[in-house]
Amino acid sequence: MRGRSLVLGLGAMLAFYMQAARAQAELPVLTPYPAPPPTMQPPDTSYTYASQSYYPSLGWIATQLLPSPEVGGGRVHRTGPDGIPQDSTELAFGLRWQLTPLVYSWGTNRRITRWRSFVIDPLARNSGSIELNTSFDYFFGHLDRLIVRPGVRATFPLVQRGEYLSTSIGTSTYAFNGVPRIAYDAGLYTMFGLFGVQVTVAPAHGPLTFIGTFRIRYF
Amino acid sequence: MRALPLLVLGSLPLVLACDHVSTIRILDARTSREPGGAVVTDVQLEAAEQAGGNAGQYCVSVHWFNPPFDSRTLERSFYEGELDSTEACAADLSDGDQRTWRLVSKRTDLPVGTPARVQVHWSNSFNVKESVFAP
Numbered sequence: 001m002r003g004r005s006l007v008l009g010l011g012a013m014l015a016f017y018m019q020a021a022r023a024q025a026e027l028p029v030l031t032p033y034p035a036p037p038p039t040m041q042p043p044d045t046s047y048t049y050a051s052q053s054y055y056p057s058l059g060w061i062a063t064q065l066l067p068s069p070e071v072g073g074g075r076v077h078r079t080g081p082d083g084i085p086q087d088s089t090e091l092a093f094g095l096r097w098q099l100t101p102l103v104y105s106w107g108t109n110r111r112i113t114r115w116r117s118f119v120i121d122p123l124a125r126n127s128g129s130i131e132l133n134t135s136f137d138y139f140f141g142h143l144d145r146l147i148v149r150p151g152v153r154a155t156f157p158l159v160q161r162g163e164y165l166s167t168s169i170g171t172s173t174y175a176f177n178g179v180p181r182i183a184y185d186a187g188l189y190t191m192f193g194l195f196g197v198q199v200t201v202a203p204a205h206g207p208l209t210f211i212g213t214f215r216i217r218y219f
Numbered sequence: 220m221r222a223l224p225l226l227v228l229g230s231l232p233l234v235l236a237c238d239h240v241s242t243i244r245i246l247d248a249r250t251s252r253e254p255g256g257a258v259v260t261d262v263q264l265e266a267a268e269q270a271g272g273n274a275g276q277y278c279v280s281v282h283w284f285n286p287p288f289d290s291r292t293l294e295r296s297f298y299e300g301e302l303d304s305t306e307a308c309a310a311d312l313s314d315g316d317q318r319t320w321r322l323v324s325k326r327t328d329l330p331v332g333t334p335a336r337v338q339v340h341w342s343n344s345f346n347v348k349e350s351v352f353a354p
Contacts, residue, residue, distance in 0.1 A: 074315065081261055081321035177267040179240045204271030206315030 051112050054119035063218045067095035074209035092141030096213055105129040122192040126162030130154045149174040163192050181205050194218055241268040243277050245348045248337040256327030258353045262337055263319045266312035273313050277341035280306035281322045288334040294345035329353045
């Protein structure tokens with residue numbers, strides 16, 4: 001009788017433990033408190049960049065063809081067949097086109113190239129640059145000719161890295177009636193350099209001593 | 220600020236080009252005939268001087284030839300066989316100045332259609348205008 005009770009007791013205990021083990025297996029996984037910080041992949045610390053690849057697009061060509069209106073003039077001294085001299089200041093309306101074969105910009109990010117050729121983004125020019133440029137001026141009126149004017153010009157930013165306001169100084173040379181001339185220019189530009197005024201002075205050139213240009217230029 | 224030395228350097232060739240060049244162009248030459256028969260030639264000149272100063276001594280002249288005149292004839296102050304010539308010299312033109320000279324032929328019997336060469340001569344250089352004929 002005692003042995004039978006022992007067997008029954010052991011069986012009950014076994015059943016209890018099996019039930020407990022099954023219940024243990026079915027318990028939800030408890031999250032610890034406080035929750036551990038999430039583990040993330042370490043950030044990618046490598047840095048890559050691409051140099052810009054500007055090319056002459058249709059838009060660029062269109063903006064290059066857009067002329068800047070200007071007025072040029074100076075003193076004209078005329079003596080007629082009767083020997084009576086007459087002095088007058090004569091003005092002529094003109095149009096200016098510009099090309100920039102080469103620019104070195106010190107205002108752009110140092111990781112990208114600072115050289116530009118022909119296609120010049122406004123930031124590169126107006127944030128501080130020096131350029132080799134060529135102007136083509138056609139004057140009507142008493143001048144009535146095309147003047148090709150290669151030169152050097154430096155542009156300096158004044159406000160907001162030149163996007164709001166920039167200025168320039170430069171010099172250029174040209175031939176007039178087969179005689180080489182030298183001119184100096186200064187300018188003030190706004191709206192990313194899109195609009196500006198430029199004054200060109202050739203002190204030793206009587207008939208074309210000064211040129212005032214309303215410069216329109218984007219690239 | 221690094222641009223300034225570059226700008227100065229770039230301008231140096233322009234500044235060094237200081238050999239003052241001058242030239243005198245013939246803008247126009249028109250002929251007419253006086254009642255006495257002399258041919259009047261109005262020659263309009265324009266001077267250019269690199270530094271803006273005086274273009275120096277110059278002489279403007281009209282030379283009449285028997286037709287046909289060979290335009291390849293080398294420019295000279297006086298031509299062998301010319302029918303007539305008139306010359307005026309001065310040093311009154313500065314950079315950009317224009318002057319019209321009235322040159323009257325000495326002969327009054329130059330036939331209609333007689334060819335002429337109008338020329339201006341300064342510092343061993345000539346500028347000429349052809350296709351000028353007696354009216």
